[in-house]
Amino acid sequence: MAKIRQQGANTVEYERISSDPFTLTLEKVAVTNAENDTLFFIPDRTGQLVAFPCNKCHTKALSRMVTRDPLAKKAHWDIRLNHVTGEELACTTCHSRDNVEYLTLINNKQIDYNKSQQVCAQCHATQNKDWLGGAHGKTLGGWAPPRVSATCVNCHNPHTPALEARWPARLNTVKIQELDPK
């Protein structure tokens, strides 16, 4: 039970400020930062995936779905793996070969979709360290505690993780006119 504040007692009132109101509608999952033993939140992933749980369509484990037939029908024909330049990665590098509902680490340990950052961290250790501390990635909600941060897959599509080049969102036409008055 929380302590009941006695009226008239010699207590200092601090104004509490929280970023909770900005993330009320967001389903959250807790993440522990072992480095300084703090807790923060990331958005729930499984609720966001359209085709989750996978057993809505798939009844077999991934290892039994592999085929060498180039003309065989693909369940995810629209997904193209463009992650790392060569041929190092395959579906089963990240997706569990034994259970379609899980991701996997390289030691075959099954990982929940809500903890996908652990899969990324195997290779991207420095980025993971920066992300846990708060130097990499975005804060959702606000600056005030509790911290709610975007996780890896909220910004990077794991199949095509690079951000694309594009035109800037705006151009200051006054300045462009000043430079080139024609």
Added chain:
Amino acid sequence: MFFNRKKKQNKKKISPAPLAGSAKSNSCQQPGDGFDQVINKPLNRRSAVKGLTAGLLTGAGLLNSACSLTSGEAGKGLASLKWEEYFKGNYQLMTPEEKEATVKRLEKMYELANGGKIKISAKGAVKDVLYGYAFNISKCRGYMDCINACIEENNQDRNSQMQYIRIHEFKKGQMNFELADDNFYHQVPAAGHFYLGTQCFHCENPPCVNVCPVKATWKEKDGIVVIDYDWCIGCRYCQAACPYDGRRFNWSAPHVPENELTKDQHYLGNRLRKKGVMEKCTFCIQRSRNGANPACVEACPTGARIFGNLLDPNSTIRWVLENKKVFRLKEDLGTEPKFWYFMD
């Protein structure tokens, strides 16, 4: 009278948040609101004649419009509100009640003039908070989503395309601002280039505040450097004093389309400015004092912008300062900006 008012303000030492009651008892120090500072000031013959003449001139004009037969009920209200606004004091000297009153007047004036309703806040600094900002130059890709968000949130003039944030494009290998391209016009990120954004750095030792002749700009307790738009005389000394190009001047009356107006406003933040006053980034004071991130931080698609409380040891900004190699611009000037740059 106009000149007289500002001149007096300059000479007087500004004491933080004086009580309204003390204004009458201590006439030589003269705290209190604009009414006390202007109307109830001790008079000698010289200032009395000067004040009377100027007062009659302005008063006659305002009264004329207020009592005109042709103007309706709404016009009358607007004129008397304008009259009260004209004689209000420096925001720093206002009591909480006076702050509330001026905010209510401004809301009402907007409603009478434009029909729509706005909400202006006079919320003070949150206790135990000092705002700090970090910018990752390895992550910024020059998309400029931050600038768009800033313009919308802070009701900046659309005609002059005023922007608080500038994104500079540098060729990798050097960081000379004279060689940077601030008006790049191509797909980003360009190969072999990096991007760095500047805005007001909210210095701990702000040179812009020291030069203001009317004390219309100051540093708040949470470290945000703010401007009282109604006290600013538009001399632009602060713009000249700022070593970072952080301040902007309204050469013409700012224009914001009604449907694009951000209606959640703050007296020291994004409320509508007028012609001839300074403005700049306020770390979105109307958002940050409620616990939200500034609009630029929220809009950044790359996560290059990090904002937080420097006094909270568990905040992300503190982690960046403690674990990354950070630098600030023109550190040799001793301005102590609360805006750090870092690389991955």
